[in-house]
Amino acid sequence: MTHESGGFDLGRWSAAFAVEDSSQPTTPLDLYGAHDARALYDETYENYKSFVNPPLARVMKLSGSPVEVRALGSTIWDHNGKAYLDFAGGYGVFTLGHSHPRVVAAVREQLERMSLSGKTMFSPLLGRLARALADLAPGDCSISFFANSGTEAVEGALKLARAATGRTKFVATTNAYHGKTVGALAVSGRDAYKTPFGPLLGDIVHVPYGDAAVLPDALRDAAAFIVEPVQGEGGIIVPPLGYLRAARAACDASGAILIVDEVQTGLGRCGMLFGCDRDGVVPDVLVLAKGLSGGVVPIGAFVTRPSVWNAAYAKQPLVHTSTFGGNPLACAAALAALAVLHDEDLVANARARGEQLLAGVRAIAADYPSVVREARGLGLLVGMELQSEGYAGTIVPEMLRGGVTAAWTLNAQRVIRLEPPLVVTAEEIERGLAAVRGAVATAFAKLGVLVETSSTHT
Numbered sequence: 001m002t003h004e005s006g007g008f009d010l011g012r013w014s015a016a017f018a019v020e021d022s023s024q025p026t027t028p029l030d031l032y033g034a035h036d037a038r039a040l041y042d043e044t045y046e047n048y049k050s051f052v053n054p055p056l057a058r059v060m061k062l063s064g065s066p067v068e069v070r071a072l073g074s075t076i077w078d079h080n081g082k083a084y085l086d087f088a089g090g091y092g093v094f095t096l097g098h099s100h101p102r103v104v105a106a107v108r109e110q111l112e113r114m115s116l117s118g119k120t121m122f123s124p125l126l127g128r129l130a131r132a133l134a135d136l137a138p139g140d141c142s143i144s145f146f147a148n149s150g151t152e153a154v155e156g157a158l159k160l161a162r163a164a165t166g167r168t169k170f171v172a173t174t175n176a177y178h179g180k181t182v183g184a185l186a187v188s189g190r191d192a193y194k195t196p197f198g199p200l201l202g203d204i205v206h207v208p209y210g211d212a213a214v215l216p217d218a219l220r221d222a223a224a225f226i227v228e229p230v231q232g233e234g235g236i237i238v239p240p241l242g243y244l245r246a247a248r249a250a251c252d253a254s255g256a257i258l259i260v261d262e263v264q265t266g267l268g269r270c271g272m273l274f275g276c277d278r279d280g281v282v283p284d285v286l287v288l289a290k291g292l293s294g295g296v297v298p299i300g301a302f303v304t305r306p307s308v309w310n311a312a313y314a315k316q317p318l319v320h321t322s323t324f325g326g327n328p329l330a331c332a333a334a335l336a337a338l339a340v341l342h343d344e345d346l347v348a349n350a351r352a353r354g355e356q357l358l359a360g361v362r363a364i365a366a367d368y369p370s371v372v373r374e375a376r377g378l379g380l381l382v383g384m385e386l387q388s389e390g391y392a393g394t395i396v397p398e399m400l401r402g403g404v405t406a407a408w409t410l411n412a413q414r415v416i417r418l419e420p421p422l423v424v425t426a427e428e429i430e431r432g433l434a435a436v437r438g439a440v441a442t443a444f445a446k447l448g449v450l451v452e453t454s455s456t457h458t
């Protein structure tokens with residue numbers, strides 16, 4: 001079996017999670033106790049404005065953000081009962097769509113048994129999930145550490161690399177995004193997110209993404225090279241084929257650990273099981289989060305080779321730990337999510353629907369070259385780069401008005417990401433594309449030709 005189809009027999013895990021399928025919500029929309037839809041909106045906005053994030057609350061209100069109340073599959077319903085196709089996809093979380101019934105059932109069952117670990121005994125589901133990931137991950141990546149988010153998993157990977165090599169230097173890529181805790185932020189690329197918090201971790205070198213020639217020099221004496229197979233928040237940048245293979249060779253030559261951050265690209269998103277499968281590369285550390293537990297319970301993980309784990313932690317097994325990491329609810333969700341990924345053949349669907357989506361956005365780019373500079377992507381990770389950031393402020397709210405969510409990428413606000421669930425249908429892709437086309441046309445009609453300086457493309 002190839003990695004594209006799973007690289008291991010996910011079917012083995014699926015039998016335990018077979019439940020009846022349901023496709024549409026059967027209960028009326030819930031207003032969370034508010035007496036009407038307006039009251040729920042006003043209460044939520046006021047709470048955000050006073051108690052959550054005042055400036056963000058205003059920006060969200062201006063861009064027309066409603067209140068989300070329910071979600072299933074590719075659809076989110078707002079407080080007014082309006083349905084939206086979720087093409088923002090929780091920034092990559094909702095690989096299985098929202099509230100997949102098999103994942104929800106597995107979590108519900110575990111909730112009745114035991115929700116969090118007592119930490120003093122073995123946890124059966126944590127063991128099963130680690131074993132499933134060992135079967136799934138490339139090569140001999142077979143030891144898993146579980147955290148609760150992508151950034152925590154990245155922190156764990158960075159610490160592992162320092163402990164395993166006894167070196168301190170990290171090499172990362174320009175415009176990368178690895179999370180917002182201090183270590184992950186230090187290896188990320190956007191200054192605006194970093195400047196208020198310095199000094200971050202020291203001994204970090206950033207190299208241009210996609211440029212293999214600089215790696216042998218940069219990696220001399222490095223603990224690790226951390227890299228995304230496709231830069232997601234950097235603006236959906238697909239590197240040249242062979243880039244990760246060259247990175248592997250440069251790491252082998254220098255003794256550096258290759259950390260492949262698949263928080264966004266992993267588990268089918270790119271139309272293959274892992275983004276690193278595109279180059280047939282075995283990383284030393286594979287970082288996962290977002291879609292790992294099917295969008296139902298937060299989880300993060302890194303999966304590493306026994307040799308790396310033992311070099312770091314053979315004598316100090318409690319030196320890196322997490323109270324909630326790998327809790328039974330998250331593990332139940334993840335095991336069910338892996339089973340669904342296999343049973344519904346979602347990797348193949350991501351590939352086919354991704355081609356459809358990219359072709360559609362390219363056609364829009366061809367029709368509106370003054371607005372759209374380029375469409376690019378891999379699988380269901382598609383970016384639409386605008387000629388000017390100024391268009392994004394019209395296009396995203398217009399799409400929302402048209403019943404489709406979208407978002408710009410965090411490090412490149414001129415790039416709109418289209419990241420629907422891997423369960424998306426051909427008809428939903430066409431509906432999403434119609435909303436993109438309508439929003440681009442409106443932006444052009446309203447704003448005319450806007451001029452910008454440079455491309456985000458490296």
Ligand SMILES: Cc1ncc(COP(=O)(O)O)c(C=O)c1O
Nearest residue numbers: 149150151177178179232263264
């Ligand atoms: C590649 C990558 N790594 C790490 C992260 C951080 O994940 P989290 O937001 O769960 O901390 C993200 C989030 O977008 C990501 O795309």
